[in-house]
Amino acid sequence: MKKKISAILVMLTLLMTVLPAGMSASAAGIIDHVTVTSYDPKKDYMSEIMKVLRDGGSYAMQIGAIYERQRNLKIDALNSKEKKTSYFTTYSTADEILKAIAEDNKPAYSEEDLYWLSRVINAEAGSAWIPDWVQRSVGSVVLNRVKSARYSNSIKNVVFQRGQYYCVTNGAIYQTPRQSAVDNAKYLLENGSTLPDGVLGQSEFVQGRIHSQYYDPYLKTTTYFCYM
16 A cells, blocks of 8 residues: 555656646646555545645645545545545645635534533543543544444434443543533544544553553553554
8 A cells, every 4th residue: 555655656756847836736737647546544634634735845735635535535435424525626725725624624513512522531531630631532532433434423422322431331421520621622622633533442451553541640540542
């Protein structure tokens, strides 16, 4: 797969030796000659698109267009709930695309979303000594599950999915959350998950390839955030 992607980028570089700096991929017609047939299931392509456009450079639009095609291919292949996009055939400049992406990703969440996300964060990682990044990781797993075809499509339903969160069984989910849990839930709902899409596991035992982990010095437990 990596060889195929590298070959595409090499081909693109060769084709763009005559491309004027700043010309869009669609205007130049260069990307039409590049066939994208593979993708990296672990790559967050939207983040890569935004990164390359913000960094700029003569080939930013062309590379971004390839990333968008790979993202759309990934969505189809994985039957993802994410929406496919056509930024690079609709807009002509990096600024226009970044503005469109920001507009499409404006925070839109309900009070119910905040209610349940803040409570699951509090129940799973609400102790006063637990850092923000851990609370955000707990909430990010919930948001990633909402996006995944393997789970339900709402925060409440993900939390209450049978056998997933012990805090539902023991009733801790109904406790009034600390302000830190509310603040971190708001952050996630406004800015999105802080973890890659594939990180769907949060547990005191390893469920897959470990992305990150947190050792609680008081409870003497380790929480693992894993790809699944």
